[in-house]
Amino acid sequence: MTRLLFNPGPTNTSADVREALLTGDFSHRDLEVAEAGRRIREGVLAATGGTGTHSCVLFAGSGTAASEAIISSLEGRLLVVVNGRYAERLALIAERYRVPVTRLTVDPFTPVSAAEVAAVLDADPSLTHVVVVHHETTTGMLVPLREIGEVVAERNRLLVVDSVSGIGGHEFDLVADNIAFCSLNPNKCLESVPGVGIVLARTDELPALEGRARTFYLDLHEQWRRGQQGEFPYTMPVQVLFALDRAVERWLHEGVGPRIERYAAAAAHMRRRLTEAGLEIVELPQGCAGNVITTVRLPVGADFPKVVQSMRDRxxxxxxxxxxxxxxxxxxxxxxxxxxxxxxxxxxxxxEVLQEIFVLDE
Known part of the structure; x- marks a missing residue:
């Protein structure tokens, strides 16, 4: 049965991306795999404005693995802007590796202020990095990435971004946004399948990470160094790489801007249809609403697990x-x-499901 996925990743993919999974058997050290990796790295950098300034590093893993590879390699004290579940996860990863953390906690539905970030940085010169989630998947809220990047750069700190559900669906530029490190994965707005964690990092920051990794497998410097030689040091999900290669090709062919416009149009259509159906949209502050998540008020008395199961049956x-x-x-x-x-x-x-549930529960 073909299922339509309205969960926030993994997502539905095109037929040719799925077909790329059937590429056959390869070693992760085969030339064809190395070439797919090269095309992916070059394509992602081209789409995110990082060609010539940043490097793209690929891991077998999820977006969280990519975030962990970054954070476990950092030295200094991190200011983590906590405005939702995924930002809190980044703080917890840092604490697990005993990287010092200061939290700037913001209500999930309140805009993050670049001025507030600047004030915290000015008050604490020990802070070396600012960590933010570009798009919080559980609320659909965007942070003002460009503005935050500017205040971070002005103060000679480094910006670390989780853009797992941001890149592809929203405006993003590694250079213009002053991003030093960024994590993402294929199975959201890149429209591929899970299995690869992607790190985008300023190339001039990577040599200093040598020997700093607190992990063996997620050593960002080592994975980057070997990637520069056209190698994957550990076994990669080869068929997933071929699917991602095809997905990146589709992304570039569609165009970065047109894809963002397509996502914005889909979200607008979803919000119109939900409103017409009598459901209440959680309105987000001006300029903060993302293009891929619509948050809805759960009707009072609705059993959400029952809704999920009934929708699954459909x-x-x-x-x-x-x-x-x-x-x-x-x-x-x-x-x-x-x-x-x-x-x-x-x-x-x-x-129909909500109507049936309320009728049956009466």
């Missing part, structure tokens, strides 16, 4: 974390190859 996958559901919210993602007809279908089914 061919739709939904997911929302427990904190959101306990707060009376759930979210719908419009990532991947989701189109307007798919959105119409999921909203129609959701309306």
């Amino acid at each position: 061919g739709f996958t939904l997911y929302s974390n427990l904190d959101s559901v306990s707060g009376g919210r759930f979210f719908l993602a419009t990532m991947g190859t989701i189109n307007e007809a798919d959105i119409d279908a999921v909203v129609k089914s959701l309306s």
Whole structure:
């Protein structure tokens, strides 16, 4: 059964990306695999504005693995802007590796202020890095990445960004946003399958990481050094690399701007249809709403696990974390190859499921 995924990743993919998984058997040391890795690195850097200034490093793992590779290699004290579940995870990763952390905690639905970040940096000269989540998946909130990057650069600190659900669906530029390190993965707005963690790093920062890694497998410097030689030091998910290679090719062919516009249009269509169906959208502050997540008020008395199961029976996958559901919210993602007809279908089914549940519970 073909299932439409309205969860925030993994996402629906195109037929040719799925077909690339059937490429056959290769060693991760074969020339074809090295060439796919090279194309991926060059393509991702071209799409994110990092050609000539940044390097792209590939790991077998998730977006969290990429974030962990970065954080476990850093020296200094991190200011982590905590505005949601994934930012808190970055702080916890740092603490696990005994990297000193200062938290700047912001309400998840309140805009992050670049001025507030600047004030904390000015008050504490021991802070060396600022860590932010570009797009918080559990709320759909964006941070003002360009503004934060400017205040960080002005103070000679380094900006570390989790853009796992940001890149591809939103404006992003490694140089213009003054980003030193960034993590992402293929299975959200890059429209590929899970299995590869991607680190984008300023090339001039990477040599200084030699010997700093607190892990063996996620040694960012070593993985970068070997990648420069056209090697993967450890076994990679070869077929996943071929799928990602195809997905990056599709991304560049579509165009960075047009993909962002497609995602924005899909989110707008989702919000219109939900509103027409009588569901209440959680309105986000001006300029803070992302293009891939729509947060919805859970109707009072609705049993969300029952909704999820009923929607699954109809061919739709939904997911929302427990904190959101306990707060009376759930979210719908419009990532991947989701189109307007798919959105119409999921909203129609959701309306019917909610009506059935309330009728049965009366």
